[in-house]
Amino acid sequence: MSYFAAISYTSLTWGVYGLAIFGLIMQRLLAYTLGWTPTTKGSETTSGAKTTSRALPADWYRSNELYDLERRAIFSRKWMLVSHKLRFLDTGNWIRFEEACFQFVIVKGRDGLIRGFHNVCRHRGFPIVTEESGQSKILVCKYHGWSYGLNGTLAKAPGYQDIEKFDRDSNSLLPVHVKVDAHGFVWVNLDAKEAPEVAWEADFKDIDQKARHHSFNFEDYKFDHTWQMTGDYNWKTLADNYNECYHCAIAHPDVSAVADLEAYKVETKGGNIEHFASTTPEQEKAGHKVVSNYYFPNACMTVTTLYVSYSKVIGAKSRLLEERYGLHGEHCQKMQPRAPGT
Ligand code: FES
Numbered sequence: 503m504s505y506f507a508a509i510s511y512t513s514l515t516w517g518v519y520g521l522a523i524f525g526l527i528m529q530r531l532l533a534y535t536l537g538w539t540p541t542t543k544g545s546e547t548t549s550g551a552k553t554t555s556r557a558l559p560a561d562w563y564r565s566n567e568l569y570d571l572e573r574r575a576i577f578s579r580k581w582m583l584v585s586h587k588l589r590f591l592d593t594g595n596w597i598r599f600e601e602a603c604f605q606f607v608i609v610k611g612r613d614g615l616i617r618g619f620h621n622v623c624r625h626r627g628f629p630i631v632t633e634e635s636g637q638s639k640i641l642v643c644k645y646h647g648w649s650y651g652l653n654g655t656l657a658k659a660p661g662y663q664d665i666e667k668f669d670r671d672s673n674s675l676l677p678v679h680v681k682v683d684a685h686g687f688v689w690v691n692l693d694a695k696e697a698p699e700v701a702w703e704a705d706f707k708d709i710d711q712k713a714r715h716h717s718f719n720f721e722d723y724k725f726d727h728t729w730q731m732t733g734d735y736n737w738k739t740l741a742d743n744y745n746e747c748y749h750c751a752i753a754h755p756d757v758s759a760v761a762d763l764e765a766y767k768v769e770t771k772g773g774n775i776e777h778f779a780s781t782t783p784e785q786e787k788a789g790h791k792v793v794s795n796y797y798f799p800n801a802c803m804t805v806t807t808l809y810v811s812y813s814k815v816i817g818a819k820s821r822l823l824e825e826r827y828g829l830h831g832e833h834c835q836k837m838q839p840r841a842p843g844t
């Protein structure tokens with residue numbers, strides 16, 4: 503699919519979205535009630551002819567009820583990119599995250615493993631951590647003092663030692679599934695089942711083995727900063743924007759310096775939306791090699807020879823958090839936060 507046909511690219515995104523949230527039954531219902539037929543092919547038919555497609559109904563971008571459904575059907579089932587192991591260098595490093603109104607903590611244990619837990623004390627539900635990040639030997643709830651090991655097990659519950667039938671083992675922190683991929687990126691899945699219904703491989707198989715990332719060594723970067731913005735538009739609008747470059751020539755006149763927009767294209771495989779920006783040898787020499795992906799549902803990532811950054815939608819109202827990593831050395835000091843939407 504070429505850049506010029508990207509106007510209909512959203513149909514690819516919503517092919518992923520539609521499968522995740524409603525499936526065939528809902529699509530048939532829409533076709534019946536609205537005469538709307540989702541297009542899951544891109545902008546080109548098998549004959550090569552370019553087509554257009556319709557976006558989702560407008561109120562799907564505004565409805566609180568629909569967002570509640572998305573929280574259950576998408577954000578509680580799909581794998582979400584949230585961080586990188588470079589932020590968990592030492593034992594006890596922890597960071598609080600939020601996705602779709604679910605708060606959770608990722609922490610590095612004494613055994614070196616990175617685990618995740620809902621940020622909810624098993625006693626009365628107070629948050630286990632109340633700051634954004636830190637380093638702790640033990641996680642202590644600041645309400646009544648229950649404490650948990652870095653592996654989530656309940657260590658102490660003051661006063662409960664006198665309660666004969668109190669079962670300490672069944673009061674560990676509630677885990678969230680964590681996967682650290684071959685490049686060190688940290689993914690979570692909030693499915694409450696022992697094994698998530700959607701396997702990471704189902705949506706992202708081999709994305710950490712692809713040649714497009716071979717020329718980057720993710721160990722060469724170091725965490726630099728995060729920044730956050732809130733936009734008064736739905737999270738899907740942000741996904742729409744990221745995944746079409748139809749606007750690039752007009753809205754980002756500087757993009758043509760780092761990519762050939764004529765050759766720009768995107769391809770969707772599972773939950774992985776790959777962006778292909780063709781760069782010349784001269785552009786690459788100037789540090790402009792760029793590899794971008796959108797990982798449905800929550801994150802987009804840009805890898806360049808100078809920095810790695812990924813942005814995550816956090817809530818319905820496009821709360822966006824970007825984490826940025828720079829190469830070791832002075833590049834990190836020189837980097838500035840990007841403008842939103844770039
Ligand atoms: S709510 Fe955490 S100790 Fe009571």
Ligand SMILES: [Fe+2]
Pocket residue numbers: 743749750753754843844
């Ligand atoms: Fe843009």
